[in-house]
Amino acid sequence: xxxxxxxxxxxxxxxxxxxxxxxxxxxxxxxxxxxxxxxxxxxxxxxxxxxxxxxxxxxxxxxxxxxxxxxxxxxxxxxxxxxxxxxxxxxxxxxxxxxxxxxxxxxxxxxxxxxxxxxxxxxxxxxxxxxxxxxxxxxxxxxxxxxxxxxxxxxxxxxxxxxxxxxxxxxxxxxxxxxxxxxxxxxxxxxxxxxxxxxxxxxxxxxxxxxxxxxxxxxxxxxxxxxxxxxxxxxxxxxxxxxxxxxxxxxxxxxxxxxxxxxxxxxxxxxxxxxxxxxxxxxxxxxxxxxxxxxxxxx
Ligand SMILES: O=C(O)c1cc(=O)[nH]c(=O)n1[C@@H]1O[C@H](COP(=O)(O)O)[C@@H](O)[C@H]1O
Numbered sequence: 001x002x003x004x005x006x007x008x009x010x011x012x013x014x015x016x017x018x019x020x021x022x023x024x025x026x027x028x029x030x031x032x033x034x035x036x037x038x039x040x041x042x043x044x045x046x047x048x049x050x051x052x053x054x055x056x057x058x059x060x061x062x063x064x065x066x067x068x069x070x071x072x073x074x075x076x077x078x079x080x081x082x083x084x085x086x087x088x089x090x091x092x093x094x095x096x097x098x099x100x101x102x103x104x105x106x107x108x109x110x111x112x113x114x115x116x117x118x119x120x121x122x123x124x125x126x127x128x129x130x131x132x133x134x135x136x137x138x139x140x141x142x143x144x145x146x147x148x149x150x151x152x153x154x155x156x157x158x159x160x161x162x163x164x165x166x167x168x169x170x171x172x173x174x175x176x177x178x179x180x181x182x183x184x185x186x187x188x189x190x191x192x193x194x195x196x197x198x199x200x201x202x203x204x205x206x207x208x209x210x211x212x213x214x215x216x217x218x219x220x221x222x223x224x225x226x227x228x229x230x231x232x233x234x235x236x237x238x239x240x241x242x243x244x245x246x247x248x249x250x251x252x253x254x255x256x257x258x259x260x261x262x263x264x265x266x267x268x269x270x271x272x273x274x275x276x277x278x279x280x281x282x283x284x285x286x287x288x289x290x291x292x293x294x295x296x297x298x299x
Contacts, residue, residue, distance in 0.1 A: 001087045001119050002140065003205045006230070009055045009085055010255050011299050014290040017282060018056035018089065018232070020262025021046065021078060022063045027267055029274050039064070039074035042274075044081055046266055049279030053286035056258050057082045058089040058232075076115050087258070089144060089232070090118040094135075095127050101134040109138040120144050122210060122232070125194045129201055136202045143207055145198055147222070148191040150212025150235030158191040195225045204229045211250070213241020213259065219249035230256050236285075237264025243285070247292040255298055261285060 001009075010016050023039045035041040047057065059078060064071035082088055094104040104121075111117035120142035123132055135143045148158055188196070195209055204226070211222055213235035222231070231250055235241035236259055243259060250257055265285075269277035293299045 003230070006055070006087055007254050009087070010293075013053065013055055013286070014293055014299055015053055015055055015286040016255050016257050016259055016289055016293075017050075017054045017285050018058050018087075018258045018260040019046065019050050019054045019265055019282060020091070020234070020260050021057055021059040022262040022266065023074075024063060025067070027270065029270050029272065031272055032274075037070070037074055037077065039067070039071065040077045040081075042266075043074070043078040045275040046278050047078075047081055047083070049275040050265065050282040051083050051086065053279070053282040054086060056087040056089060056260075058091050058234075058260055058262075060091040060262070079116050079118065088118045088120070090116075090121045093122045093124050093146065095124040095131040097127070098130045098134055101131050102137070105135045105138050105141075109135075109141045120208070122146065125198060129197075132198065133201055136206055141206070143202065144232050145194065145207065145209050147195050147209040148211045148215050148218055150214045150239055150241065154212065154215070158189065160190045162188050162190055162193050192221070192225060195222065199226070208232055208258075210234070212239070213243070213246050214239055216242060216245035216249050219246065223250065223252070228252055228254070228256060230258060232258050232260060234260040234262070237261040243288055243292070247296070251292065251296050251298075253296075253298070255293065255296075259285075259289070 021043050023042050028038055028042055032038050032042050059075060064075040079088060090108040092108060095101060096104065107114045108116060108118050108121045121135060122144045123135055125132060125145050132143060132145065135141065148154060198207065208230040209226060210232045211219060213233050233246050236243050246257065246259060265278045265281045268281040
């Protein structure tokens with residue numbers, strides 16, 4: 001799905017909700033566990049119940065690969081079941097040396113090879129440009145780069161101040177010519193450097209950034225660096241982020257947001273009515289999103 005189609009879907013469904021499909025066998029309703037492919041069955045009913053309100057689905061790959069081949073099989077079936085008008089995100093947080101990244105890209109983008117073709121994948125930027133570009137070499141596919149994440153540990157590295165004058169020693173040999181290292185004199189956080197430099201690798205039609213909803217006030221700063229990029233915003237619901245604040249600081253004239261909720265939707269009930277309750281929670285979020293889209297005159 002391209003950027004224009006994504007924006008059209010947001011306007012049509014009056015929603016920028018991404019449902020996180022993070023099925024944990026320990027939390028699945030008992031009656032679903034009796035099904036031969038319980039994970040797929042769980043997801044299928046969730047998708048049926050939430051599809052009118054969601055523009056994207058984000059299976060977190062950990063919940064599938066932890067189960068070995070049967071987990072991969074459930075993932076593949078789930079992807080095949082997601083309606084074609086929804087944007088799909090493989091939340092895999094990959095990134096490695098170039099030839100390895102190419103194969104990660106193949107795994108999530110090349111249906112002929114792996115049986116799966118997601119629209120996008122989450123990528124960790126730590127290894128730099130040659131770890132990210134192989135994903136962008138796949139035509140029409142998106143990279144969603146981790147920028148400022150929702151978790152406590154985000155302060156360990158992501159909010160470190162970059163000051164080239166203090167941190168750079170000309171005698172250091174990084175195995176790269178200095179001309180390849182992007183330097184400037186501004187102070188900026190590491191996550192800001194990620195957002196700024198990565199824009200040399202792809203445009204806002206192929207690149208998004210992850211920013212946690214728990215970091216909503218920082219969205220003001222982020223919008224100065226990436227005024228039009230779509231941002232994937234996890235961390236509302238179970239992690240306590242506020243949808244209103246996310247919109248206040250992060251909404252653009254084309255919306256520019258995909259807000260993800262996983263546990264608050266998929267485990268809204270652990271009983272026989274889990275899909276109905278998931279649908280109700282997705283609808284509640286969609287209605288809040290519709291109000292925001294109206295307030296920002298997007299619809
Ligand atoms: O990349 C992500 O999706 C992600 C980034 C981040 O900063 N924080 C974060 O929670 N996530 C993912 O978003 C989902 C959040 O789930 P809930 O907290 O249950 O809504 C999980 O799949 C996380 O792995």
